[in-house]
Amino acid sequence: MDTLQDMRIFIRAVELRSLTAVARELGVTQPTVSKSVSALEKKLGVRLLDRSTTSLAPTMQGARFYQRARQVLEEFDDAVAEAQGLNERPVGLLRVNAPLAIGQLLLAPLCRDFLRLYPDVQLELIFDDRMVDLVEEGVDVALRLGGALPQDAVARHIAVSPRHLVAAPSYLARHAPLRAPQDVAQHDYVRFAWLTGGDRVELHNGARTVVVETHGRFRVNNALSIREALLAADGIGLCPAWLVQDLVAGGALVRVLPDWCGVPQELDLLSPSRRYQPLRARLFIDYVAGALRALDCFGGTDAPSTPA
Structure with missing residues (x-):
């Protein structure tokens, strides 16, 4: 998966507090979601999520990255919509x-x-x-x-x-x-x-x-x-x-x-x-x-x- 998709998955993992819930939302398997988050962590060289069998929460670095990553993706989506002539369609x-x-x-x-x-x-x-x-x-x-x-x-x-x-x-x-x-x-x-x-x-x-x-x-x-x-x-x-x-x-x-x-x-x-x-x-x-x-x-x- 590309970095943008990895970021999208990470953002939804933080918001839903569950990799399983993200997988269900995207229609993929839980291991696929976990692999995507791990790939993003490897690229950044930091641990973004604290995971256990019962809970999931962003680390300090993960919480900060979430804020910036969400803004970056929203700006990217807006730029894509404008380039495609869809900027007036929400x-x-x-x-x-x-x-x-x-x-x-x-x-x-x-x-x-x-x-x-x-x-x-x-x-x-x-x-x-x-x-x-x-x-x-x-x-x-x-x-x-x-x-x-x-x-x-x-x-x-x-x-x-x-x-x-x-x-x-x-x-x-x-x-x-x-x-x-x-x-x-x-x-x-x-x-x-x-x-x-x-x-x-x-x-x-x-x-x-x-x-x-x-x-x-x-x-x-x-x-x-x-x-x-x-x-x-x-x-x-x-x-x-x-x-x-x-x-x-x-x-x-x-x-x-x-x-x-x-x-x-x-x-x-x-x-x-x-x-x-x-x-x-x-x-x-x-x-x-x-x-x-x-x-x-x-x-x-x-x-x-x-x-x-």
């Missing part, structure tokens, strides 16, 4: 990362629509609520909701999603009415487990700001579980519109204290900080940015926009 694999809830509710359908527009693109959508290293994990585009963004990535700000207090009608029917923000403290409050503010909730009504100390017995680090708990009438929650707008529209949840809202949630699309970006990634970012901005749940905000 091709190849696109790896996308997103938090589970928004990925499942909003991004996955957009990914399928994107694939219908560009039949020569393959798309691998990975759900992960943690902040992944885009280069190390071979991610082309990542969607991020609030929080600090990595300095070594290129961020494109897309929109903000308002946050509203919501609850199930059956919950509200069984509990004391809410007439002011301070009344929230007397109710069961369902929240995300890792909020930096803990039980303190900041609510806004125009220029007015109120901080409420909430109380609740259920905290969870997954937005879909918060959605389910609110549907089950387990309490009140402060949720971004993208998470609950369909339920509010259908009457399964209702807004509580509708004149008040929380700090809106930022939405960004990230890509690795590198000189070259494949056409498929650029088109995907433009497509998703436009589609999400068009949704009502990413409309205007009622409070100053700050990271959450």
